[in-house]
Amino acid sequence: MSPLLGKGEALEDQVDWITPSLDRAGRFSVADSGDPTATRILVEAAGHDFGLDDGAPMIGTRQTDFRCTFEATLPEPDQLADGQAGLAVYANAGHYMDLSVEPARNGLVHVQVQVHNAGLVSLVGSAELPAGAPIGLEVRGDEMGYAFRASGRDGNHDLGHAPGKVLSFTNAGGFTGILLGVYAHGAGRVTFDPVAYRV
Numbered sequence: 001m002s003p004l005l006g007k008g009e010a011l012e013d014q015v016d017w018i019t020p021s022l023d024r025a026g027r028f029s030v031a032d033s034g035d036p037t038a039t040r041i042l043v044e045a046a047g048h049d050f051g052l053d054d055g056a057p058m059i060g061t062r063q064t065d066f067r068c069t070f071e072a073t074l075p076e077p078d079q080l081a082d083g084q085a086g087l088a089v090y091a092n093a094g095h096y097m098d099l100s101v102e103p104a105r106n107g108l109v110h111v112q113v114q115v116h117n118a119g120l121v122s123l124v125g126s127a128e129l130p131a132g133a134p135i136g137l138e139v140r141g142d143e144m145g146y147a148f149r150a151s152g153r154d155g156n157h158d159l160g161h162a163p164g165k166v167l168s169f170t171n172a173g174g175f176t177g178i179l180l181g182v183y184a185h186g187a188g189r190v191t192f193d194p195v196a197y198r199v
Contacts, residue, residue: 038194060181083186125159
């Protein structure tokens with residue numbers, strides 16, 4: 001658990017990190033970060049996706065306020081050998097958003113945002129960032145939805161906005177709240193540091 005920045009009005013005094021799937025393989029570990037308001041998370045990537053019947057292979061925290069920021073940095077993006085890693089805004093296996101990073105190709109790292117809505121996948125935005133440098137990922141939530149940003153050696157890249165109603169009870173059903181988390185699907189041991197949820 002790690003402290004959050006806030007006024008104590010939205011249960012933000014500490015973060016409880018949870019996995020919606022059973023982590024029998026011990027793929028997720030949480031430790032202190034150099035930033036006292038953040039966390040370091042290590043994920044052992046595996047050949048999964050978000051459609052697993054027993055829950056999504058990710059680790060995250062419940063969104064406690066519409067207005068929030070969830071951010072994580074990949075200090076060494078080349079730790080991901082195959083697949084994708086990044087942030088997810090997750091309601092259930094059929095309804096989620098992801099801000100993903102792919103392994104570098106030709107000196108560039110592809111970053112994109114997709115919305116998954118009952119089998120329909122929509123590309124919100126994408127960018128090519130220079131390889132060989134840390135990549136920051138950010139999701140900002142408000143009453144209307146979520147805005148996405150990636151940052152690299154060449155600066156910030158705003159990747160668009162997605163409406164929150166995609167993840168609402170009326171659309172997604174079976175609502176147990178939104179999980180904001182990190183994941184790595186593919187191959188590699190991926191470090192996210194720092195990881196922070198702020199309201």
